[in-house]
Structure formats: structure tokens, C-alpha cells
Amino acid sequence: MDTRPPLPPFTQDSARHKVRLAEDGWNSRDAAKVALAYTPDTSWRNRACFVSGRAEAQRFLAAKWTRELEYRLIKELWAFTENRIAVRYAYEWHDDSGNWFRSYGNENWEFTANGLMQNRFASINDLPISAQERRFHWPLGRRPDDHPGLSDLGL
Numbered sequence: 001m002d003t004r005p006p007l008p009p010f011t012q013d014s015a016r017h018k019v020r021l022a023e024d025g026w027n028s029r030d031a032a033k034v035a036l037a038y039t040p041d042t043s044w045r046n047r048a049c050f051v052s053g054r055a056e057a058q059r060f061l062a063a064k065w066t067r068e069l070e071y072r073l074i075k076e077l078w079a080f081t082e083n084r085i086a087v088r089y090a091y092e093w094h095d096d097s098g099n100w101f102r103s104y105g106n107e108n109w110e111f112t113a114n115g116l117m118q119n120r121f122a123s124i125n126d127l128p129i130s131a132q133e134r135r136f137h138w139p140l141g142r143r144p145d146d147h148p149g150l151s152d153l154g155l
Helices: 012-028 029-037 053-069
Strands: 038-046 049-052 071-081 082-093 100-111 117-129
Touching: 012 029, 012 071, 029 053, 038 053, 049 053, 049 082, 053 071
Parallel strands: 038 117
Antiparallel strands: 038 049, 071 082, 082 100, 100 117
């Protein structure tokens, strides 16, 4: 079975690192690669959508990044226990008509001993914004280390 460090039990540092790795993966918008961070039988709730299994998660992500253009995400550790992490996040994107949004959310994650995510529960709200209100301006891909996080941006 695959191993995806850092592994539980989490410390503050390892939980923060796990969150950043997840952010980096999602900012890659590579659905096949991102799906490998989840167990084959992963279970998700994403808004009102329920996802079962890694293959379905991959299809979900591919469709998401086809719809949500110029996707840029920032995640922030909220809390953690031995094998669970809670995060808050925001991402900016636009639709195919050029309408911009900032989506705010919270996720609860549960990991197996080998560091793969088994359960993911996400609650998300979309806020329409103008292009001038955008705050995430780095080139597509990984957020630069010197780019402010959510708390620094007042989000």
C-alpha cells in the first residue's frame, strides 16, 4: 500500500506540512496525481456532492478544474488530532463567462496510518467578486512561499 508522509499521529508541524502539501497538490490541478493522496475507498462530501472511491474523486476533480478556471487555493491549518486535520481555505476562480468568485470553506480530514486521506468533508460558500477584488495573483501552480496566507490577507 502507498505511503504519503507526513504520517499520523500528527504534530503541529507535521499537520501544517500536510496541509501545505494538500494545497500544493490541488493548485497543480492534476486530478490523477491529486487522487493518489486518497485511499482507494475514500469517502467525500463536497458541498451536496458525495464521492466514493479514488476513481470517482479523480473524475470529480477533473470536472471541477474544467469548470473553475484559473483556480488558485490557499489552505490554513485550523486544528488537528492524532489522525485528523481540520482546515479552512479560500480559492479564487472564474467561470467560462469570465465571472470571478472567491470560494470559502472548511474541511475535516481523516487519515489512515499510511498517511492517505480516507474521509474528506467539505463545506463551501461562493462569493461573486470583481476581477479587481482578487487577492491571489501568483502564476498558476504552487503558491509562492512568500505569498501571504489567509490570516495575513484578512480572510
